[in-house]
Amino acid sequence: MSPCGNRPNGRYPECVTFPVVGMVGGGQLARMTHEAGIPLGIRFKLLSDTPQDSAAQVVGDVVVGDYRDLDTLRAFAHGCDVITFDHEHVPTEHLRALEADGLPVRPGPDALVHAQDKGVMREKLTAIGVPCPRHRIVSDPADVAAFAAEGARPGQGAAEGDGTGEDDGFPVILKTVRGGYDGKGVWFVRSEAEAAEPFKAGVPVLAEEKVDFVRELAANVVRSPHGQAVAYPVVESRQVDGVCDTVIAPAPDLDEELAGQAQELALRVADELGVVGHLAVELFETRDADGTPKVLVNELAMRPHNSGHWTQDGAVTSQFANHVRAVLDLPLGDPRPRAPWTAMVNVLGGDYPDMYSAYLHCMARDPQLKIHMYGKDVKPGRKVGHVNTYGDDLDDVLERARHAAGYLRGTIVE
Amino acid sequence: MSPCGNRPNGRYPECVTFPVVGMVGGGQLARMTHEAGIPLGIRFKLLSDTPQDSAAQVVGDVVVGDYRDLDTLRAFAHGCDVITFDHEHVPTEHLRALEADGLPVRPGPDALVHAQDKGVMREKLTAIGVPCPRHRIVSDPADVAAFAAEGARPGQGAAEGDGTGEDDGFPVILKTVRGGYDGKGVWFVRSEAEAAEPFKAGVPVLAEEKVDFVRELAANVVRSPHGQAVAYPVVESRQVDGVCDTVIAPAPDLDEELAGQAQELALRVADELGVVGHLAVELFETRDADGTPKVLVNELAMRPHNSGHWTQDGAVTSQFANHVRAVLDLPLGDPRPRAPWTAMVNVLGGDYPDMYSAYLHCMARDPQLKIHMYGKDVKPGRKVGHVNTYGDDLDDVLERARHAAGYLRGTIVE
Structure with missing residues (x-):
């Protein structure tokens, strides 16, 4: 990271050496990455589809434009020390063009293609001996x-x-x-x-x-360019209608050996694929013919991920902070949990567009509740936020998170 | 908070009911308040002296202007649902003018004058029986x-x-x-x-x-307009050359009865003075003639305060989040600590303007370290950030925080 490298005309005219992270995509992942970057003192620049996108509402340095257009991407990248992503949709050839311009792209196109193309992902994972359906x-x-x-x-x-x-x-x-x-x-x-x-x-x-699975798990790891990596506790992820609903950290009653295998598997995938930043490995927990528990890889995501939102309030270092640290090749933060149990439940939009009074109610009911709203208009079924709860008693932690998310959506009316 | 009240032309064209908090002053307190407001889903608007101010670097909706000019303040306030402050310097008559315009100002001018004028503060505290030097x-x-x-x-x-x-x-x-x-x-x-x-x-x-004090303490409380209030644990505050250097939460070996008295005193000051938001009551711990421990009030601050920075990583709800909740009259969050001990040490600028390599070193040395940088140019003696550490062992917690702050400043070279 060269001091005052390529940013003569940026928002930061003073000669500072704290780098500028450019993030492509204005969704909630970028919003929360910016939040995590503020205490780190890094400068954050956003490429957003519209000025109303979730992250664009809260970031200072926003470029509005289409990430599918290479000229737009190049203009955005001017003044950034590294480029990273809120989503996997930037065309591979554009990423290669940015790299050819001399700009670090993290994760790079050779890694990212495994999160973009499920065919490539399956082929690679099978080649390196990672169990798949x-x-x-x-x-x-x-x-x-x-x-x-x-x-x-x-x-x-x-x-x-x-x-x-x-x-x-x-x-x-x-x-x-x-x-x-x-x-x-x-x-x-x-x-x-x-x-x-x-x-x-x-x-x-x-x-x-169709895997006959016991449940879904996620093994989340973060890897930096020089190869340092940390593994978060393996979590249980519960889906409703194909959308992540609840995450419990750590996964309850998970076989200790299987948990270790899942973490090792995720670290190996990160290493073999050359991932930089946060990698979510979504897993099926299943059983061998002889009843031995095992995991199969379902999906990969190379960015902060819904299965890691619990880390904001439940881990020493959040996935967002560690993603930023990784893409800047800074030493990574401690991934360990801060509480015996943390639960995350997504807040989906319900029929009523005004969530503010429900939000007030939830704060009054549970002063320990951690609400994370994305600044999005409420539409039925749309992810508009999530809640985190933590504590010593799993049943209590889960009940509080479910109640708050249900009340915000309008499916629970006390 | 009326839905879509007075913000027809703002940054947020959609009809949302989540309110807009306007903060006057672009320093690090505003920067960290914005950070805390992001998960709350509130909209944050900043009045900053320059576009390079600490908060102006990271906030989306920034007005650059002079808070001493009423027209500037009024133009800024347009589109805000409430006005609050990063500092105490806005002239009282301007605050009254904004109130007369129908805009909630929190804390209001009648409360804020006690943090602006030490003569008024001493007179009032004495009148309500609060012990002062x-x-x-x-x-x-x-x-x-x-x-x-x-x-x-x-x-x-x-x-x-x-x-x-x-x-x-x-x-x-x-x-x-x-x-x-x-x-x-x-x-x-x-x-x-x-x-x-x-x-x-x-x-x-x-x-x-000149009070012959044993040590300095701070009792921090947050109060909302309808009178809900929470008290953080009383902390010990250590000054060097008149500048806050170290804060330890809770204050070690503090007499339990005295701690309770200090919290009650701070809650009573907040109530009697009509404070809304975070109130820091800086205290001298001293001894009566008969040796009974007692506290005297040193200073008041009606905004997030350096003695409360530890709450970002050490409490369930940070002072910044609770300040936002209070000025919006939302239910307040739990102020209890998350760890037995939390230490905060300020990072002052040293002789070397580039702190980035020292920052990298600190992250590598202590993966649990929580660094909070303000995006400021390094100047000798200038507060440019702080570090928080937490854990079960006070000596270890203090050593880690002091080492990191000293290393960043350049006074410790490993």
Whole structure:
């Protein structure tokens, strides 16, 4: 990081050596990264789609523009010491162009492609021996049926939800290899006939076995360019309708050996893929034929992640602070928990657009509640915030977080 | 707080009911208040002297202007739901004008005057029975000598530092009633001859006995308009050259009854003076003639305060978050500590303008260290940040904080 490097015309005219972090994307992850960067004394610059985006409301140095346009990206990058991301959608060729301009891009395009393209991710993870669900790129519905049949257990009964009376290997999961999130771009199909939809967009489709999992976990790690890495406790993540609903840290009753394996796996993925910054490894906890617990990798995210929001109030160093430290190649902060239990529950929009009176009520009911609002307009089902609670008693911690999130959404009316 | 009240042209065009807090003053207190307001989802607007001020670097909605100009204040206040402060310097008549415009000003001018004018503060505290050092407004050096003589103990030896061999009541403390801070506007005088300087500015001067204190404490409370109030643990505050250096929470070995008295005293001051927001009551711990511990009020500050910075990492709810909640009349957050001990040490500028490599070293040495930088240029003796540490062992907690602050300043070179 060269002092006063390439920022002659920026917002910071004085010759300071504290670097400028440029973040692409104005969502809540950028908002919370800026929040975490303030005490670190770093300068934060944002590329946002609109001036009303969640992060753009609270950041001082905002460029409004389209990250898909290379000239916009280049103009934004002028004055930044490093570029990082709120989302995975910046085209790989643009990232390479920025790198060719001499600007550090973290995570870099060679790592990020594994979070952008599920086909590339599966291929790489399999090559390095990381356990994944059975998977294959499929070309049409007949190929989906063939993929399903490869997983059928002859002589066994049909899987649940299948009407044929014989195991044909369905259901399977189909995913577009790029662009999906929060259940979008993902289909649960029970027959060849149901498998037509995903192919309509003309993009590559990945088929995966439907894993009979015990629960979902996430192993979150942070890695810096020179290879320092820290691992957060493995958490349990509960989804509702394909959207993360609740995270519990640490995952209750998790086999200690499995927890260690999951952390090691995530650290190995970060290292093998050359990830810089926060890496969320979403996992299925399942059982071997002999009942031994094991994990399979579901998804990767190379940025702060919903499964790490609990760290804001529950860990010594939050995922956001450690992401900033990592992309600047600063020494990483302690990832250990500050309380025996921390719970995070997402706040989704309900039918009533004004959340302020519910928010006031929640503060009055629970003075220890940690509310994190994103500054977004309330729309039904939209993530507009989350709450964190922590304490010694898991039931109490969970009840408080669920009550607050439900009350804010309007599904609990005391 | 009326939905979409008076902000038709602001930064937030959508009809949201989350309010806009306007803060006057762009220093580090505003910077950290903005940081605390981000998760609360409130909108934050800043009136700053320059675009380079500590807070102006990180806030989205900044008006650059002079708070001493009423038109500037009024233009700034347009679009805000409440006005609060980073400092006490806004003229009282301007605050009254804003109130007359219908805008909530918190703390209001009737409360704030007690933090602006030490003469008014002493008169009021004495009237409500709050123990203060012996004090009186003095008119000239001869009057100072008379004030000193009123405190002389006849037949006793001279106080330390006095060369006369007889107790003439000196030394005494002289303070300009307005405008002093961090040791500025304060004189320690040992004789009538030394008492000339403070009168040269032609402003009222307050004389106070030099209290023979055991140590300095601070009792910090937060009060909301409808009268809810919370008290933080009483802390020990150590000054070096009149500037706060170290804060320890809670104050070690503090008599439990005295701690309770100090908290009650601070809550009573907040209530009697009608304070809204954070109130820091700086105290001298001393002893009665019979050896009973007691406290005397030294100073008041009606805003987040250096003695409360430890709450960012050491309390369930920080002073900054609770200040925001109070000025919006939201329910207050839990003020209890999260660790047995928390220490805060200020980072002052040293001779070397580049603190970044020292900062990196401190992070590597102590992954649990919480650094808070203010984005200020380093100048010798200037407060440019602070560090917080917490843990079970006070010696360790203090050593870590002192080492980091000293290393950043350059007075410790490992």
